[in-house]
Amino acid sequence: MIEIRNLTKMYGHKRAVNDISFDVKDGEVLGFLGPNGAGKSTTMNMITGYLSLTSGTIKIDGIDIMENPKEAKKLIGYLPELPPLYLDMTVKEYLNFVYDLKGCKLPRREHLAEICELVKIQDHYGRLIKNLSKGYRQRVGVAQALVGNPKVLILDEPTVGLDPRQIIEIRNLIQTLGKSHTLILSSHILPEVQAVCEKIIVISKGNIVANDTPDNLSHNLSGSNKFLARIGGDFKSALPVLRAIPHVKFADLLGQKEADAADFVIESELGSDVRRPLFEALAGHGYYLLGLKPMELSLEDIFMQLVSDSNELRSDNAHEEEKAV
Numbered sequence: 001m002i003e004i005r006n007l008t009k010m011y012g013h014k015r016a017v018n019d020i021s022f023d024v025k026d027g028e029v030l031g032f033l034g035p036n037g038a039g040k041s042t043t044m045n046m047i048t049g050y051l052s053l054t055s056g057t058i059k060i061d062g063i064d065i066m067e068n069p070k071e072a073k074k075l076i077g078y079l080p081e082l083p084p085l086y087l088d089m090t091v092k093e094y095l096n097f098v099y100d101l102k103g104c105k106l107p108r109r110e111h112l113a114e115i116c117e118l119v120k121i122q123d124h125y126g127r128l129i130k131n132l133s134k135g136y137r138q139r140v141g142v143a144q145a146l147v148g149n150p151k152v153l154i155l156d157e158p159t160v161g162l163d164p165r166q167i168i169e170i171r172n173l174i175q176t177l178g179k180s181h182t183l184i185l186s187s188h189i190l191p192e193v194q195a196v197c198e199k200i201i202v203i204s205k206g207n208i209v210a211n212d213t214p215d216n217l218s219h220n221l222s223g224s225n226k227f228l229a230r231i232g233g234d235f236k237s238a239l240p241v242l243r244a245i246p247h248v249k250f251a252d253l254l255g256q257k258e259a260d261a262a263d264f265v266i267e268s269e270l271g272s273d274v275r276r277p278l279f280e281a282l283a284g285h286g287y288y289l290l291g292l293k294p295m296e297l298s299l300e301d302i303f304m305q306l307v308s309d310s311n312e313l314r315s316d317n318a319h320e321e322e323k324a325v
């Protein structure tokens with residue numbers, strides 16, 4: 001649905017987005033993640049046609065945003081970081097205004113009523129936007145993005161500045177919208193992306209440093225399979241048993257959590273599944289496997305690792321460039 005090739009944006013001499021390429025499939029919910037200043041908003045603004053490209057191409061459903069901006073923009077609903085609301089309008093006036101602005105051809109009353117029901121603002125339809133809470137204003141921002149029934153929704157930091165309850169409500173709304181749209185969610189809040197996205201792209205200093213599912217990111221970067229096992233019985237001599245299991249590369253005692261049980265960390269080689277041999281070995285030696293859970297890296301850990309790796313890479317390149325000069 002979205003095809004991005006070799007996209008670059010320069011602000012004068014500053015390279016804000018550096019030769020990035022990625023696809024978003026029809027119906028996919030993509031998290032676009034990165035620290036402040038990474039180039040997220042710049043990328044979103046280029047995809048939505050608000051900002052010109054320095055080089056590269058962006059196609060929405062096969063339509064080139066630069067060659068045919070009007071047709072491409074019809075396919076996109078955009079909620080920028082600062083929603084373009086007119087505070088002195090009522091919700092009704094504002095959504096009708098957006099409807100006219102977009103040249104929407106759908107039956108006006110039914111279409112707007114449907115949107116208000118979906119984002120749950122029907123009870124505030126006649127109220128001035130300036131009198132609404134931040135959470136409700138954000139819903140109005142989402143509503144304007146939905147006018148015209150676009151196939152693609154792009155939401156830039158939709159929960160920034162909201163209180164915890166409002167954040168949960170907007171996240172639930174994003175989840176609902178993700179079922180019927182191709183959606184890009186830009187954020188620097190990891191749990192948010194993890195909660196709603198099937199795929200994650202991490203951008204740092206204008207470069208893509210990861211493009212994968214949340215599970216794969218966590219799995220691949222940890223470089224091994226780590227488990228936390230609670231073992232019952234005479235656990236004091238369990239370590240040699242664990243270490244003798246084929247493909248276990250590390251095992252150690254973490255601590256005693258129950259009267260006759262202890263927790264062990266077990267790390268196996270990547271690509272091997274030691275859960276069954278583990279069970280058999282323990283049972284064979286008279287131990288009880290009381291619990292087994294994966295200890296994958298959190299997205300938080302991964303994010304820090306990716307962003308710092310990309311910084312190291314950049315400073316290496318900078319040294320190389322200095323040497324070349």
Ligand SMILES: Nc1ncnc2c1ncn2[C@@H]1O[C@H](COP(=O)(O)OP(=O)(O)OP(=O)(O)O)[C@@H](O)[C@H]1O
Nearest residue numbers: 011014016034035036037038039040041042043188
């Ligand atoms: N109009 C502009 N002129 C010059 N530099 C800009 C302009 N807009 C953004 N930048 C710079 O480009 C880089 C990318 O900015 P961008 O706003 O896309 O990042 P971001 O990932 O969206 O960050 P944030 O989460 O803080 O909004 C930053 O270094 C920023 O300072």
